[in-house]
Amino acid sequence: MAIMQKKTEQKIAFTFFRSLSLVVVAILFWILGFIIYNGAGVIDWEFLTTAPSDGMTGGGIFPAIAGTLYLILGSSMVAFPLGILSAVYTSEYAGNGYIIRFIRIMTNNLSGIPSIIFGLFGMALFVNTLEFGDSIIAGSFTLGLLTLPLVIRTTEEALRAIPDTFRIGSLALGATQLQTIRRITMPMAFPNIITGLILSIGRVSGETAPILFTVAAYFLPKLPQSIFDQVMALPYHLYVIATSGTDLEATRPIAYGTALVLIIIVLLMNLLASFLRKKFRKL
Protein backbone atom coordinates (compact mmCIF):
# COMPACT_ATOMS: atom_id res chain seq x y z
CA MET A 1 0.00 0.00 0.00
CA ALA A 2 1.16 3.51 -0.82
CA ILE A 3 0.90 4.74 2.75
CA MET A 4 3.13 1.98 4.04
CA GLN A 5 5.62 2.68 1.30
CA LYS A 6 5.89 6.30 2.43
CA LYS A 7 6.62 5.14 5.93
CA THR A 8 9.39 2.82 4.85
CA GLU A 9 10.93 5.54 2.72
CA GLN A 10 10.90 7.88 5.67
CA LYS A 11 12.44 5.26 7.91
CA ILE A 12 15.27 4.61 5.51
CA ALA A 13 15.90 8.32 5.02
CA PHE A 14 15.95 9.07 8.73
CA THR A 15 18.17 6.12 9.52
CA PHE A 16 20.58 7.37 6.90
CA PHE A 17 20.58 10.93 8.26
CA ARG A 18 20.90 9.72 11.81
CA SER A 19 23.89 7.52 11.05
CA LEU A 20 25.58 10.42 9.27
CA SER A 21 25.21 12.66 12.28
CA LEU A 22 26.47 9.86 14.49
CA VAL A 23 29.57 9.62 12.30
CA VAL A 24 30.27 13.29 12.98
CA VAL A 25 29.94 12.78 16.71
CA ALA A 26 32.03 9.63 16.52
CA ILE A 27 34.89 11.44 14.80
CA LEU A 28 34.82 14.16 17.44
CA PHE A 29 34.91 11.62 20.25
CA TRP A 30 37.65 9.68 18.54
CA ILE A 31 39.89 12.76 18.39
CA LEU A 32 39.07 13.74 21.95
CA GLY A 33 39.52 10.22 23.23
CA PHE A 34 42.84 9.86 21.44
CA ILE A 35 44.19 13.06 22.96
CA ILE A 36 42.85 12.34 26.42
CA TYR A 37 44.25 8.80 26.31
CA ASN A 38 47.69 10.04 25.34
CA GLY A 39 47.75 13.32 27.16
CA ALA A 40 45.97 12.82 30.47
CA GLY A 41 48.98 10.98 31.93
CA VAL A 42 51.34 13.92 31.77
CA ILE A 43 49.00 16.51 33.22
CA ASP A 44 49.65 17.17 36.86
CA TRP A 45 50.20 20.22 39.02
CA GLU A 46 53.85 20.48 38.06
CA PHE A 47 52.99 20.32 34.34
CA LEU A 48 50.61 23.25 34.71
CA THR A 49 52.86 25.42 36.89
CA THR A 50 56.44 25.07 35.67
CA ALA A 51 58.36 26.09 32.60
CA PRO A 52 59.68 23.60 30.05
CA SER A 53 63.10 22.22 30.87
CA ASP A 54 65.75 19.87 29.48
CA GLY A 55 65.39 21.13 25.92
CA MET A 56 61.58 20.85 26.01
CA THR A 57 61.66 17.20 26.99
CA GLY A 58 60.71 17.85 30.59
CA GLY A 59 59.01 20.33 32.86
CA GLY A 60 55.65 21.94 32.17
CA ILE A 61 53.94 24.46 29.99
CA PHE A 62 53.10 27.25 32.42
CA PRO A 63 54.56 30.14 30.33
CA ALA A 64 52.51 29.02 27.34
CA ILE A 65 49.28 28.88 29.38
CA ALA A 66 49.97 32.32 30.81
CA GLY A 67 50.87 33.66 27.37
CA THR A 68 47.64 32.37 25.85
CA LEU A 69 45.65 34.00 28.66
CA TYR A 70 47.47 37.32 28.07
CA LEU A 71 46.66 37.11 24.38
CA ILE A 72 43.01 36.33 25.08
CA LEU A 73 42.81 39.37 27.33
CA GLY A 74 44.69 41.62 24.94
CA SER A 75 42.81 40.65 21.80
CA SER A 76 39.50 40.99 23.67
CA MET A 77 40.41 44.55 24.58
CA VAL A 78 40.97 45.25 20.89
CA ALA A 79 38.11 43.33 19.30
CA PHE A 80 35.25 43.77 21.78
CA PRO A 81 34.88 47.54 21.90
CA LEU A 82 35.65 47.98 18.22
CA GLY A 83 33.41 45.11 17.12
CA ILE A 84 30.47 45.85 19.40
CA LEU A 85 30.42 49.56 18.61
CA SER A 86 30.62 49.06 14.86
CA ALA A 87 27.87 46.44 15.03
CA VAL A 88 25.68 48.86 16.97
CA TYR A 89 26.31 51.41 14.26
CA THR A 90 25.62 49.11 11.32
CA SER A 91 22.49 47.52 12.75
CA GLU A 92 20.91 50.36 14.75
CA TYR A 93 21.88 53.55 12.98
CA ALA A 94 23.02 52.96 9.46
CA GLY A 95 19.86 51.71 7.83
CA ASN A 96 20.25 49.57 4.75
CA GLY A 97 21.91 51.72 2.10
CA TYR A 98 24.58 50.75 -0.40
CA ILE A 99 27.43 51.73 1.86
CA ILE A 100 26.22 49.65 4.73
CA ARG A 101 25.65 46.63 2.52
CA PHE A 102 29.16 47.07 1.17
CA ILE A 103 30.54 47.21 4.72
CA ARG A 104 28.62 44.07 5.59
CA ILE A 105 29.93 42.13 2.59
CA MET A 106 33.45 43.28 3.39
CA THR A 107 33.08 42.18 7.00
CA ASN A 108 32.04 38.75 5.79
CA ASN A 109 34.99 38.63 3.40
CA LEU A 110 37.27 39.57 6.24
CA SER A 111 36.19 36.47 8.11
CA GLY A 112 37.12 34.36 5.10
CA ILE A 113 40.72 35.52 4.93
CA PRO A 114 43.18 32.80 5.96
CA SER A 115 44.67 33.42 9.36
CA ILE A 116 48.24 33.27 8.05
CA ILE A 117 47.45 36.42 6.03
CA PHE A 118 46.46 38.14 9.25
CA GLY A 119 49.75 36.99 10.68
CA LEU A 120 51.74 38.49 7.83
CA PHE A 121 49.68 41.68 7.91
CA GLY A 122 50.18 41.96 11.67
CA MET A 123 53.91 41.53 11.23
CA ALA A 124 54.05 44.18 8.52
CA LEU A 125 51.91 46.72 10.35
CA PHE A 126 52.29 46.24 14.08
CA VAL A 127 55.69 44.59 14.38
CA ASN A 128 57.58 46.52 11.70
CA THR A 129 55.81 49.71 10.67
CA LEU A 130 54.54 50.69 14.13
CA GLU A 131 57.69 49.20 15.66
CA PHE A 132 55.95 47.26 18.42
CA GLY A 133 58.36 44.41 17.73
CA ASP A 134 57.39 40.84 18.50
CA SER A 135 55.19 41.61 21.46
CA ILE A 136 51.94 40.97 23.29
CA ILE A 137 50.50 44.18 21.90
CA ALA A 138 51.34 43.28 18.29
CA GLY A 139 49.89 39.78 18.76
CA SER A 140 46.78 41.12 20.51
CA PHE A 141 46.04 43.56 17.70
CA THR A 142 46.56 40.85 15.09
CA LEU A 143 44.32 38.36 16.88
CA GLY A 144 41.82 41.12 17.60
CA LEU A 145 41.52 41.94 13.91
CA LEU A 146 41.10 38.26 13.16
CA THR A 147 38.14 37.90 15.51
CA LEU A 148 36.61 41.25 14.65
CA PRO A 149 34.25 39.88 11.95
CA LEU A 150 32.99 37.21 14.34
CA VAL A 151 32.34 39.77 17.08
CA ILE A 152 30.60 42.13 14.65
CA ARG A 153 28.44 39.44 13.14
CA THR A 154 27.26 37.91 16.42
CA THR A 155 26.55 41.35 17.87
CA GLU A 156 24.60 42.36 14.78
CA GLU A 157 22.59 39.17 14.86
CA ALA A 158 21.87 39.60 18.56
CA LEU A 159 20.65 43.15 17.97
CA ARG A 160 18.58 42.19 14.98
CA ALA A 161 16.84 39.50 17.00
CA ILE A 162 15.27 42.19 19.21
CA PRO A 163 11.76 42.95 17.90
CA ASP A 164 11.23 46.53 16.73
CA THR A 165 8.22 46.93 19.02
CA PHE A 166 10.61 47.53 21.92
CA ARG A 167 12.56 50.20 20.07
CA ILE A 168 9.35 51.87 18.90
CA GLY A 169 7.89 51.73 22.40
CA SER A 170 10.94 53.45 23.78
CA LEU A 171 11.13 56.09 21.06
CA ALA A 172 7.41 56.82 21.51
CA LEU A 173 8.15 57.74 25.13
CA GLY A 174 10.52 60.46 24.01
CA ALA A 175 13.73 58.46 24.41
CA THR A 176 16.52 59.23 21.98
CA GLN A 177 17.96 56.52 19.80
CA LEU A 178 21.07 56.35 21.96
CA GLN A 179 18.99 56.00 25.14
CA THR A 180 16.97 53.27 23.47
CA ILE A 181 20.12 51.37 22.58
CA ARG A 182 21.65 51.79 26.02
CA ARG A 183 18.58 51.04 28.11
CA ILE A 184 16.54 48.63 26.00
CA THR A 185 18.24 47.09 22.99
CA MET A 186 21.71 46.38 24.36
CA PRO A 187 20.55 44.85 27.67
CA MET A 188 18.15 42.62 25.73
CA ALA A 189 20.81 41.55 23.23
CA PHE A 190 23.44 41.05 25.91
CA PRO A 191 23.05 37.27 26.47
CA ASN A 192 23.61 36.56 22.80
CA ILE A 193 26.40 39.09 22.47
CA ILE A 194 28.31 37.59 25.37
CA THR A 195 28.02 34.17 23.77
CA GLY A 196 29.56 35.48 20.58
CA LEU A 197 32.34 37.13 22.53
CA ILE A 198 33.25 33.99 24.39
CA LEU A 199 33.19 31.89 21.24
CA SER A 200 35.56 34.39 19.68
CA ILE A 201 37.84 33.95 22.66
CA GLY A 202 37.78 30.22 21.97
CA ARG A 203 38.94 30.95 18.46
CA VAL A 204 41.74 33.25 19.66
CA SER A 205 43.14 30.69 22.03
CA GLY A 206 43.54 28.14 19.26
CA GLU A 207 45.05 30.27 16.51
CA THR A 208 48.70 29.70 15.59
CA ALA A 209 49.39 31.49 12.32
CA PRO A 210 48.56 35.04 13.44
CA ILE A 211 50.88 34.85 16.45
CA LEU A 212 53.68 33.09 14.62
CA PHE A 213 55.36 36.30 13.43
CA THR A 214 53.91 38.76 15.89
CA VAL A 215 54.35 37.55 19.43
CA ALA A 216 55.05 33.88 19.97
CA ALA A 217 58.37 32.88 21.50
CA TYR A 218 60.00 29.54 20.87
CA PHE A 219 61.19 29.23 24.42
CA LEU A 220 60.84 31.87 27.11
CA PRO A 221 60.71 30.48 30.62
CA LYS A 222 59.96 33.75 32.39
CA LEU A 223 56.73 35.71 32.29
CA PRO A 224 56.49 38.99 30.34
CA GLN A 225 57.26 42.26 32.12
CA SER A 226 55.27 44.52 29.80
CA ILE A 227 53.00 44.45 26.77
CA PHE A 228 56.08 44.91 24.60
CA ASP A 229 57.51 41.54 25.61
CA GLN A 230 57.11 38.27 23.79
CA VAL A 231 55.26 35.34 25.29
CA MET A 232 54.93 31.65 24.63
CA ALA A 233 51.48 30.46 23.60
CA LEU A 234 49.83 27.06 23.70
CA PRO A 235 49.12 26.48 20.00
CA TYR A 236 52.55 27.62 18.91
CA HIS A 237 54.23 25.63 21.67
CA LEU A 238 52.36 22.60 20.46
CA TYR A 239 53.60 23.20 16.95
CA VAL A 240 57.15 23.62 18.19
CA ILE A 241 57.35 20.50 20.28
CA ALA A 242 55.55 18.42 17.66
CA THR A 243 57.84 19.41 14.81
CA SER A 244 61.10 20.96 15.89
CA GLY A 245 61.97 19.84 19.38
CA THR A 246 65.36 18.42 20.24
CA ASP A 247 64.00 14.94 20.78
CA LEU A 248 60.60 14.36 19.22
CA GLU A 249 60.01 10.98 20.82
CA ALA A 250 60.64 12.36 24.29
CA THR A 251 58.43 15.41 23.76
CA ARG A 252 55.49 13.48 22.33
CA PRO A 253 53.65 12.98 25.66
CA ILE A 254 54.17 16.67 26.43
CA ALA A 255 52.66 17.54 23.05
CA TYR A 256 49.58 15.50 23.83
CA GLY A 257 49.35 17.10 27.25
CA THR A 258 49.59 20.56 25.71
CA ALA A 259 46.91 19.70 23.18
CA LEU A 260 44.66 18.48 25.96
CA VAL A 261 45.14 21.68 28.00
CA LEU A 262 44.32 23.76 24.93
CA ILE A 263 41.19 21.74 24.20
CA ILE A 264 40.10 22.03 27.83
CA ILE A 265 40.49 25.82 27.73
CA VAL A 266 38.36 26.06 24.57
CA LEU A 267 35.82 23.63 26.00
CA LEU A 268 35.57 25.61 29.25
CA MET A 269 35.03 28.78 27.24
CA ASN A 270 32.18 27.19 25.32
CA LEU A 271 30.60 25.84 28.50
CA LEU A 272 30.91 29.27 30.09
CA ALA A 273 29.23 30.77 27.03
CA SER A 274 26.19 28.54 27.21
CA PHE A 275 26.02 28.90 30.99
CA LEU A 276 26.04 32.70 30.81
CA ARG A 277 23.50 32.72 28.03
CA LYS A 278 21.11 30.63 30.09
CA LYS A 279 21.74 32.74 33.17
CA PHE A 280 21.04 36.06 31.45
CA ARG A 281 18.03 34.67 29.62
CA LYS A 282 16.34 34.10 32.95
CA LEU A 283 16.59 37.74 34.00
Added chain:
Amino acid sequence: MLETKEIHFYYGAFHALKNISMTMDDHTVTAFIGPSGCGKSTFLRLFNRMNDLIPDTHLTGQCLIEGQDIYQKTVDVTTLRKKVGMVFQKPNPFPKSIFENVAYGLRVDGIKDKNFIRQRVEESLKGAALWEEVKDQLKKPAFELSGGQQQRLCIARALAIEPSVILMDEPASALDPISTSKIEDLIHSLKEKYTIVIVTHNMQQAARVSNKTGFFMLGELIEFNDTKKIFLSPEKEATQNYITGRFG
Protein backbone atom coordinates in the same frame (compact mmCIF):
# COMPACT_ATOMS: atom_id res chain seq x y z
CA MET B 1 -6.14 71.17 19.78
CA LEU B 2 -4.94 68.96 16.95
CA GLU B 3 -5.31 70.22 13.46
CA THR B 4 -4.24 69.05 10.03
CA LYS B 5 -4.32 71.07 6.85
CA GLU B 6 -4.24 69.41 3.45
CA ILE B 7 -2.11 66.49 4.53
CA HIS B 8 -0.71 64.26 1.82
CA PHE B 9 1.48 61.33 2.77
CA TYR B 10 3.44 58.94 0.57
CA TYR B 11 5.17 55.61 1.16
CA GLY B 12 7.58 55.76 -1.75
CA ALA B 13 5.29 56.28 -4.71
CA PHE B 14 2.21 55.04 -2.85
CA HIS B 15 -0.15 57.89 -2.01
CA ALA B 16 -1.34 56.80 1.44
CA LEU B 17 -3.13 59.92 2.69
CA LYS B 18 -4.96 62.24 0.36
CA ASN B 19 -5.67 65.82 1.28
CA ILE B 20 -6.80 65.39 4.86
CA SER B 21 -7.87 68.42 6.86
CA MET B 22 -9.52 68.04 10.23
CA THR B 23 -9.61 69.45 13.74
CA MET B 24 -9.78 67.62 17.06
CA ASP B 25 -10.72 69.51 20.20
CA ASP B 26 -9.04 69.21 23.58
CA HIS B 27 -10.44 66.69 26.04
CA THR B 28 -12.35 64.76 23.45
CA VAL B 29 -12.04 61.25 22.11
CA THR B 30 -11.78 61.00 18.36
CA ALA B 31 -12.07 57.59 16.72
CA PHE B 32 -10.81 56.65 13.28
CA ILE B 33 -12.51 53.75 11.56
CA GLY B 34 -12.17 52.25 8.11
CA PRO B 35 -11.11 49.12 6.26
CA SER B 36 -7.55 47.77 6.63
CA GLY B 37 -5.02 49.78 4.67
CA CYS B 38 -7.21 52.88 4.54
CA GLY B 39 -4.53 55.07 6.12
CA LYS B 40 -6.04 55.60 9.56
CA SER B 41 -3.00 54.30 11.44
CA THR B 42 -0.65 56.23 9.18
CA PHE B 43 -2.65 59.36 9.94
CA LEU B 44 -2.52 58.65 13.69
CA ARG B 45 1.25 58.24 13.62
CA LEU B 46 1.68 61.68 12.08
CA PHE B 47 0.94 63.30 15.42
CA ASN B 48 3.99 61.91 17.22
CA ARG B 49 6.06 61.62 14.07
CA MET B 50 6.44 57.87 14.31
CA ASN B 51 6.26 57.78 10.52
CA ASP B 52 9.69 59.40 10.57
CA LEU B 53 11.08 55.96 11.43
CA ILE B 54 9.87 54.48 8.15
CA PRO B 55 12.37 55.06 5.36
CA ASP B 56 11.35 56.62 2.04
CA THR B 57 8.23 58.44 3.19
CA HIS B 58 7.15 61.93 2.26
CA LEU B 59 4.69 64.41 3.73
CA THR B 60 3.10 67.64 2.54
CA GLY B 61 0.61 69.84 4.33
CA GLN B 62 0.55 70.97 7.93
CA CYS B 63 0.08 69.09 11.16
CA LEU B 64 -0.50 71.44 14.08
CA ILE B 65 -0.62 70.82 17.80
CA GLU B 66 -1.82 73.83 19.74
CA GLY B 67 -1.10 75.94 16.70
CA GLN B 68 2.48 74.79 16.23
CA ASP B 69 3.50 72.89 13.12
CA ILE B 70 5.21 69.79 14.50
CA TYR B 71 7.01 69.10 11.22
CA GLN B 72 8.99 72.31 11.32
CA LYS B 73 12.75 71.83 11.41
CA THR B 74 13.05 73.52 14.81
CA VAL B 75 10.82 70.94 16.51
CA ASP B 76 12.64 68.43 18.72
CA VAL B 77 11.05 65.04 18.10
CA THR B 78 11.81 63.67 21.55
CA THR B 79 10.13 66.64 23.19
CA LEU B 80 7.14 66.22 20.90
CA ARG B 81 6.84 62.54 21.83
CA LYS B 82 6.84 63.43 25.50
CA LYS B 83 3.81 65.60 24.83
CA VAL B 84 2.10 63.10 22.57
CA GLY B 85 2.02 59.63 24.12
CA MET B 86 1.22 56.48 22.21
CA VAL B 87 -0.26 53.08 22.98
CA PHE B 88 0.21 50.31 20.45
CA GLN B 89 -1.87 47.47 19.16
CA LYS B 90 0.11 44.78 20.90
CA PRO B 91 1.11 45.48 24.50
CA ASN B 92 4.86 46.10 24.36
CA PRO B 93 6.15 46.46 27.91
CA PHE B 94 9.94 46.46 28.29
CA PRO B 95 11.69 43.46 29.82
CA LYS B 96 11.88 45.30 33.12
CA SER B 97 9.89 45.37 36.33
CA ILE B 98 6.42 46.92 36.47
CA PHE B 99 7.86 49.90 38.33
CA GLU B 100 10.72 50.44 35.89
CA ASN B 101 8.37 50.27 32.92
CA VAL B 102 6.35 53.18 34.23
CA ALA B 103 9.46 55.05 35.38
CA TYR B 104 11.18 54.63 32.01
CA GLY B 105 9.98 57.87 30.43
CA LEU B 106 11.00 59.82 33.53
CA ARG B 107 14.44 58.23 33.64
CA VAL B 108 15.21 58.98 30.01
CA ASP B 109 14.06 62.50 30.74
CA GLY B 110 16.93 62.70 33.25
CA ILE B 111 14.80 62.78 36.41
CA LYS B 112 16.71 61.37 39.40
CA ASP B 113 14.51 62.31 42.38
CA LYS B 114 13.45 58.92 43.78
CA ASN B 115 10.46 60.17 45.73
CA PHE B 116 9.18 62.08 42.75
CA ILE B 117 9.53 59.02 40.52
CA ARG B 118 7.82 56.75 43.05
CA GLN B 119 4.94 59.18 43.39
CA ARG B 120 4.56 59.62 39.66
CA VAL B 121 4.62 55.85 39.09
CA GLU B 122 1.83 55.42 41.63
CA GLU B 123 -0.27 58.22 40.12
CA SER B 124 0.20 56.83 36.62
CA LEU B 125 -0.73 53.29 37.62
CA LYS B 126 -3.80 54.66 39.37
CA GLY B 127 -4.62 56.70 36.29
CA ALA B 128 -4.42 53.55 34.19
CA ALA B 129 -6.63 51.64 36.68
CA LEU B 130 -3.87 49.14 37.37
CA TRP B 131 -2.61 50.23 40.78
CA GLU B 132 -4.89 48.05 42.90
CA GLU B 133 -3.83 44.94 40.99
CA VAL B 134 -0.07 45.49 41.10
CA LYS B 135 0.68 47.70 44.12
CA ASP B 136 2.24 44.82 46.09
CA GLN B 137 4.31 43.47 43.23
CA LEU B 138 5.89 46.46 41.56
CA LYS B 139 9.19 44.63 41.28
CA LYS B 140 7.69 41.76 39.34
CA PRO B 141 8.68 41.47 35.64
CA ALA B 142 6.07 43.16 33.45
CA PHE B 143 5.94 40.08 31.23
CA GLU B 144 4.24 38.15 34.02
CA LEU B 145 1.13 40.33 33.81
CA SER B 146 -1.83 39.29 31.68
CA GLY B 147 -2.25 40.80 28.23
CA GLY B 148 -4.90 43.26 29.43
CA GLN B 149 -2.78 44.30 32.41
CA GLN B 150 0.23 44.74 30.13
CA GLN B 151 -1.77 47.07 27.93
CA ARG B 152 -2.88 49.15 30.93
CA LEU B 153 0.77 49.18 32.03
CA CYS B 154 1.66 50.61 28.62
CA ILE B 155 -1.00 53.27 29.14
CA ALA B 156 0.42 54.03 32.60
CA ARG B 157 3.87 54.25 31.02
CA ALA B 158 2.55 56.84 28.59
CA LEU B 159 0.74 58.79 31.34
CA ALA B 160 3.88 59.02 33.49
CA ILE B 161 5.48 61.66 31.30
CA GLU B 162 2.32 63.77 31.44
CA PRO B 163 1.46 64.07 27.77
CA SER B 164 -1.44 66.22 26.65
CA VAL B 165 -2.42 63.93 23.79
CA ILE B 166 -2.63 60.13 23.78
CA LEU B 167 -2.68 58.23 20.52
CA MET B 168 -4.06 54.69 20.62
CA ASP B 169 -3.53 52.36 17.70
CA GLU B 170 -6.12 49.59 18.08
CA PRO B 171 -5.33 49.33 21.78
CA ALA B 172 -7.78 46.53 22.51
CA SER B 173 -7.64 44.42 19.38
CA ALA B 174 -5.30 41.87 20.95
CA LEU B 175 -7.30 41.63 24.19
CA ASP B 176 -10.18 39.56 25.53
CA PRO B 177 -13.64 41.16 26.02
CA ILE B 178 -13.22 41.84 29.75
CA SER B 179 -9.84 43.52 29.29
CA THR B 180 -11.29 45.42 26.36
CA SER B 181 -14.11 46.86 28.44
CA LYS B 182 -11.59 47.88 31.11
CA ILE B 183 -9.59 49.75 28.48
CA GLU B 184 -12.76 51.42 27.23
CA ASP B 185 -13.73 52.53 30.74
CA LEU B 186 -10.24 53.86 31.10
CA ILE B 187 -10.54 55.89 27.90
CA HIS B 188 -13.68 57.48 29.33
CA SER B 189 -11.90 58.59 32.48
CA LEU B 190 -8.74 59.71 30.66
CA LYS B 191 -10.76 62.10 28.53
CA GLU B 192 -10.99 64.43 31.54
CA LYS B 193 -7.30 65.21 31.32
CA TYR B 194 -6.14 64.23 27.87
CA THR B 195 -7.04 64.56 24.23
CA ILE B 196 -7.40 61.05 22.89
CA VAL B 197 -7.23 59.78 19.35
CA ILE B 198 -7.99 56.13 18.82
CA VAL B 199 -7.81 53.90 15.76
CA THR B 200 -10.10 50.90 15.92
CA HIS B 201 -11.46 48.11 13.77
CA ASN B 202 -14.29 47.59 16.18
CA MET B 203 -17.19 49.87 15.30
CA GLN B 204 -19.09 49.26 18.51
CA GLN B 205 -15.97 50.36 20.31
CA ALA B 206 -15.80 53.57 18.29
CA ALA B 207 -19.47 54.17 19.05
CA ARG B 208 -18.96 53.52 22.78
CA VAL B 209 -15.83 55.55 23.49
CA SER B 210 -15.66 58.46 21.09
CA ASN B 211 -17.17 61.92 20.74
CA LYS B 212 -16.29 62.24 17.11
CA THR B 213 -15.59 59.65 14.46
CA GLY B 214 -13.71 59.87 11.20
CA PHE B 215 -14.26 57.32 8.47
CA PHE B 216 -11.29 56.66 6.20
CA MET B 217 -11.23 54.80 2.94
CA LEU B 218 -8.39 54.41 0.42
CA GLY B 219 -6.42 57.23 1.99
CA GLU B 220 -9.26 59.69 2.07
CA LEU B 221 -11.24 61.04 4.95
CA ILE B 222 -14.71 60.25 3.70
CA GLU B 223 -16.68 61.62 6.59
CA PHE B 224 -15.89 63.24 9.94
CA ASN B 225 -18.62 64.15 12.35
CA ASP B 226 -20.10 63.56 15.80
CA THR B 227 -20.02 59.86 16.54
CA LYS B 228 -23.79 59.73 16.95
CA LYS B 229 -24.30 61.31 13.59
CA ILE B 230 -21.85 58.95 11.88
CA PHE B 231 -23.51 55.86 13.26
CA LEU B 232 -27.15 56.93 13.12
CA SER B 233 -27.40 59.06 10.02
CA PRO B 234 -24.20 59.16 7.97
CA GLU B 235 -24.18 61.54 5.08
CA LYS B 236 -22.14 59.47 2.67
CA GLU B 237 -23.19 56.16 1.22
CA ALA B 238 -19.72 54.65 1.68
CA THR B 239 -19.92 55.33 5.43
CA GLN B 240 -23.37 53.80 5.57
CA ASN B 241 -22.13 50.69 3.74
CA TYR B 242 -19.13 50.31 6.01
CA ILE B 243 -20.90 50.67 9.34
CA THR B 244 -23.65 48.32 8.29
CA GLY B 245 -20.99 45.76 7.38
CA ARG B 246 -21.53 45.63 3.65
CA PHE B 247 -17.77 45.69 3.08
CA GLY B 248 -14.60 46.01 5.05
